[in-house]
Amino acid sequence: MSNSLALKVRDPWSLVPSLGNLDAYITAINRVPLLTAEEEKDYATRLKEKGDVEAAGRLVLSHLRLVVSISRQYLGYGLPQGDLIQEGNVGLMKAVKRFDPDQNVRLVSYAMHWIKAEIHEYILKNWRMVKVATTKAQRKLFFNLRSMKHALKEGAENQQRASLTESEIARVAEELNVKREEVLEMETRLSGGDVALEPQTDDDGETFAPIAYLADDTQEPTRVIESRSRDRLASDGLQQALEVLDPRSRRIVEERWLKVNDDGSGGMTLHELAAEYGVSAERIRQIEVAAMKKMRKAMVAETA
Structure with missing residues (x-):
């Protein structure tokens, strides 16, 4: 089918294969002709004023090659290009939906922001090494450090040197408005490799992987504090809770719940x-229930 007819078929999406075959997909969308400024404005106006879904489809279809082009900029993060394209297409559709033809701006310029934003979100959520970049400045650092580092190395005498110098770190921090320590941390994360926590073997022999010698989380500070708090409640907290009871209520609770005889039996029964x-x-x-409620309230107040 010729380019001139590509956007005149009843279902132009039939021209585009699935992303399962990436080469065929890219070849197909490169055959779809770009819209002229007049055609683009006409389709965008029909979408804005009449909600014309077919017009929206034509706008999206003619800009799919833009998404492919942008996706190539993010191949260094180890994610499949097909997934990047798919997320970029979502951003393109959002751009088409919000595009205002009366602003005298071409859709290609407007859509770039939405495409990149969607791809950025996907990378941040799925990048396999570590979840990073929680602030706007850190996100900027995450997506610009690679290119800035490459540009700095091009002008350096020793281009084989992998790490940044102090002056280069200071320059990156100043340009991206982040702290020097954040540049160092991000460089370390980006240059690090993946490490498998589980053994990567099917053999029955003894195999060790990092997961075998990770620290015991029971010694993690918050766990230790929680454990000590429970121990304190089980001793001092319980004693203080018993002290808020009248003598009869306290004896009933102690006989029913706390007393253990030498033979392993408990205290007195309700009837006794x-x-x-x-x-x-x-x-x-009833006295027992009321006493337990009073004790719980006392223990909650103690932990507050």
């Missing part, structure tokens, strides 16, 4: 306590 105090077993149960 009822006989001792001259009330019904139900009344003893």
